[in-house]
Amino acid sequence: MSQDDRVESKRAPEPVGHYPHARRVGNLLFLSGVGPRERGSKKIPGVELDGEGNIVSYDIETQCHAVFRNVRYILEEAGSSWxxxxxxxxxxxxxxxxxxxxxRLWAEYFQDNPPCRTTLEISRLPTPIAIELKCIATLGD
Incomplete structure (x- = not known):
């Protein structure tokens, strides 16, 4: 694979490690894990942290909307779509x-022809978030 296969979004939050937002392989697009953070800051929509960075409270609905938006940003910048x-x-x-x-939100966002889905509970994510998505999409015909 070459550097040309990599996708670096200008709108989605920066990766928290050494990896691209996505990679193109044939007519498929593989996204790295995407969370609800905002680009250019450590702000996480719907999350209140204490002085040590621990979660005090969070709103899963706000985080879902933010993570879906970030996935959409990466898809669109890579030449794919929701x-x-x-x-x-x-x-x-x-x-x-x-x-x-x-x-409930998944059903609203994917009213027609939803993708395959697996949902797992994990004990924590690398940043103080409550949801992360790992996605595969197709590219143009």
């Missing part, structure tokens, strides 16, 4: 509390 998503792995840090809201 309706070209074919597989999504979702990581939630609190399945019991957050799954109903997340599942």
């Amino acid at each position: 309706d070209r998503l074919v597989d999504v792995t979702v990581y939630l840090t609190n399945m019991k509390a957050d799954f109903p809201t997340y599942n």
Whole structure:
């Protein structure tokens, strides 16, 4: 693979490690894990942190809207689109509390032809967020 296969978004939040936002392989686009952070800052929509960076409270609905927006940014800048998503792995840090809201929003965002989906509960993510998406989409015909 070459550097030309890499996608670096100008609108999505910067990766928290040494990896691209996405890579093109044939007519597929593989996104790295995408969270709800805002580009150019450490601000996480819907999250209140204490002075040590621990989560005091969070709003999963706000985080879902933000993470879906960030995924859309990467897809569009790579030459794909929301309706070209074919597989999504979702990581939630609190399945019991957050799954109903997340599942309702998923149905709103994917009213027609939703992608395949796997949802997992994990104990934590690299930043103080409650949701992260790992996606595969197709590119233009």
